[in-house]
Amino acid sequence: MSPVWQIFGILAFVLQILLVGSLQHKGLYRKYPFLFLYSIVLLLAGVVEWTTVGSGSFARYYWTNENILQVLLLLTMLNFLYISLSTDPARNRKTVLIGVAVLVVSLTLATMQPEPVRPVPEDRRVTYFMTLLSRNLSFCTALLNIVLWNSLLHYRRRDTQMLALAAGTGVFTTGKAIGHSLRMIDRELATAGNSVVIVTAILSLIIWTWACWALRPAPEKRRAVEEQPLASDQRAG
Numbered sequence: 636m637s638p639v640w641q642i643f644g645i646l647a648f649v650l651q652i653l654l655v656g657s658l659q660h661k662g663l664y665r666k667y668p669f670l671f672l673y674s675i676v677l678l679l680a681g682v683v684e685w686t687t688v689g690s691g692s693f694a695r696y697y698w699t700n701e702n703i704l705q706v707l708l709l710l711t712m713l714n715f716l717y718i719s720l721s722t723d724p725a726r727n728r729k730t731v732l733i734g735v736a737v738l739v740v741s742l743t744l745a746t747m748q749p750e751p752v753r754p755v756p757e758d759r760r761v762t763y764f765m766t767l768l769s770r771n772l773s774f775c776t777a778l779l780n781i782v783l784w785n786s787l788l789h790y791r792r793r794d795t796q797m798l799a800l801a802a803g804t805g806v807f808t809t810g811k812a813i814g815h816s817l818r819m820i821d822r823e824l825a826t827a828g829n830s831v832v833i834v835t836a837i838l839s840l841i842i843w844t845w846a847c848w849a850l851r852p853a854p855e856k857r858r859a860v861e862e863q864p865l866a867s868d869q870r871a872g
Contacts, residue, residue, distance in 0.1 A: 643833050644685060650840035651678040657847035666718070666852060669711040670800070670843075676700075676707060698765045705772045708804070709737060712779050715801060719786035719794075733782065737775040742768070763819070770815035777808040796850035803842030810835020 654674045658664045664671035680700035687693045713734045720726035783801050787794060810831050817828030 640833075643837065644681075647833070647837055647840065648678075648681055648685075650837065650844060651681060654840060654844045654847065657844055661847055663847055663852070667711070667714065667800075669707060669714045673704065673707040673711050674843075677704060680704060694762060698762070701765065701769055705769060705776075708808070709734065709772065709776055709779075712776055712783060712804060715797060715804075716779070716783050716786060719783060719797065733779065737772075737779060740771070740775055766815050766819055770812050770819065773808045773811040773815065777805060777812060780805040780808060794852065796846050796852045799842060799846035799850055803839040803846065806835050806842065807839035810839075 651674065655671070655678060658667065658671045658674060680703070683696050684693070684700065687696050713730050716733065717726055717730045720729060723729065780801055784798070784805075787798055787801065814828040814830075814832035814835070817824040817831065
C-alpha cells in the first residue's frame with residue numbers, strides 16, 4: 636500500500652471515530668439509529684479491510700462489508716426520509732414503498748446489464764457484478780437523497796442538521812456511483828475510480844461529523860409551537 640493510501644486510510648479511520656463519538660456524545664444515536672449503526676459497522680469494516688490488505692481474502696471481506704454498508708446506508712436514508720415526513724399520515728407506507736422500489740430497481744439493473752465492452756475474466760466476474768450492484772445502489776440512494784431534500788424543504792425547513800447530513804450522504808453516494816462506473820469502464824481507470832470513492836467518502840465523513848457536532852436538530856415540539864401563531868394569524872385573516 637502506497638503512503639498516500641495509508642494517509643487517506645488513517646484520516647478516514649480518525650473521522651470514523653469522531654463520527655461515532657459525536658453521535659454518542661450528542662445523544663443523536665436515538666434520533667438517527669441507523670446512521671449510528673452504519674458508523675460503527677463502517678469503523679469495524681475499515682479495521683478488517685486494513686488488516687487484510689494484500690491477502691487472498693481481502694476481496695471477500697471487502698465485498699461482504701460493502702454489501703452490509705450499502706444496505707445500512709439505504710436504511711439510514713429511509714430513516715431520514717421517515718423523519719422528514721413526520722407530518723404526513725402515510726409516511727409508513729411511503730417509506731416502505733420507496734425502499735422496496737430502490738432494491739428492486741438496483742437488482743434488476745444489475746441482473747439485466749449487458750456484457751461489458753471488454754471480456755471479464757472468469758475469476759473477476761463476481762467482482763464485476765458486485766461493483767455493478769454497488770454502483771446501482773449508490774445511484775438509487777443518490778436519487779433517494781433528492782426525494783429527501785424535497786421533503787426536508789417542504790416539511791422541515793429549519794432542520795439544518797438533517798440538511799447537512801443529507802448533503803454528506805449525497806456527496807458519498809454520488810462519488811461512489813461515479814467511482815464504480817469508472818472502474819467498470821476500463822481497468823486502467825480503476826485508480827481514478829478508487830480515488831473518487833475515497834476522496835468523496837472522506838468529504839462525507841467530514842460533513843457528517845460537523846453536522847452531528849456543531850449543528851442542533853430541530854425539535855418537533857418547538858417547531859409545532861412556533862407554527863401555531865402562524866396558523867392563528869391565517870384564521871384571523
